[in-house]
Amino acid sequence: MIHHRYIGPEINIFLNGNPPHLSNKEINVFNTKINYVVDGAYNYVKNNNIKIDYIIGDFDSINNKINIVADINNKYQLIKTLNQNYTDFDKTLNIIYRKGFLNINVWGASGKEPDHFLGNLSTALKYKQKLSIIFYDNHSLYFFSKKQETLFIQQNKTISLFPFTKVTNLFAYGLKYPIKKKHYKLGNK
Structure with missing residues (x-):
């Protein structure tokens, strides 16, 4: 939610x-x-x-x-x-x-x-x-999203993260594929 x-x-x-x-x-x-x-x-x-x-x-x-x-x-x-x-x-x-x-x-x-x-x-x-x-x-x-965001999503639901326009030091836990200190830039990843 x-x-x-x-x-x-x-x-x-x-x-x-x-x-x-x-x-x-x-x-x-x-x-x-x-x-x-x-x-x-x-x-x-x-x-x-x-x-x-x-x-x-x-x-x-x-x-x-x-x-x-x-x-x-x-x-x-x-x-x-x-x-x-x-x-x-x-x-x-x-x-x-x-x-x-x-x-x-x-x-x-x-x-x-x-x-x-x-x-x-x-x-x-x-x-x-x-x-x-x-x-x-x-x-x-x-x-x-804010710089720091906590989301509570129902299990087995799809979530997409899209950099708008640059994201640094992204951490995401609780996902099928956790993200640890990744950098994303629009057009790059």
């Missing part, structure tokens, strides 16, 4: 990548948290009856803009962000951080366009020291 680094509430961000496959139980959990929906993610979040608290973006990817205007009048806060020098995800993380939230669950960051996925990772890397961000997709979860 992976836990966030900071004490405080968890916020969900839904991005416009591959929508997560959700059970009713998961949807009920989403509905107990604050949910930020970024631009085109509105389409699948609305279809899954997930509570929406904020919709953020330039709204260029929302299929039915007429419905969003009607819904906003009743339920959501709309935050229009037009600065094209930053991605909608970057603008959303900035807004959430300024509001004092530190624990972020991100859904829909992967899949669809690979440049968006890589951009999402790049954006999260900028916030690595400020926020605890855990990405979820339909296959796994991923995050940037």
Whole structure:
């Protein structure tokens, strides 16, 4: 089980990548948290009856803009962000951080366009020291670890370690193949 680094509430961000496959139980959990929906993610979040608290973006990817205007009048806060020098995800993380939230669950960051996925990772890397961000997709979860991290993973589960961009003196115990004082660099190992 992976836990966030900071004490405080968890916020969900839904991005416009591959929508997560959700059970009713998961949807009920989403509905107990604050949910930020970024631009085109509105389409699948609305279809899954997930509570929406904020919709953020330039709204260029929302299929039915007429419905969003009607819904906003009743339920959501709309935050229009037009600065094209930053991605909608970057603008959303900035807004959430300024509001004092530190624990972020991100859904829909992967899949669809690979440049968006890589951009999402790049954006999260900028916030690595400020926020605890855990990405979820339909296959796994991923995050940037701290210098020292203790993970409790169920036995016989796969874990992948990927240097972003350089890791020195890596020790990992409890794995099928322990790692002792190894150095990894992106593009090397």
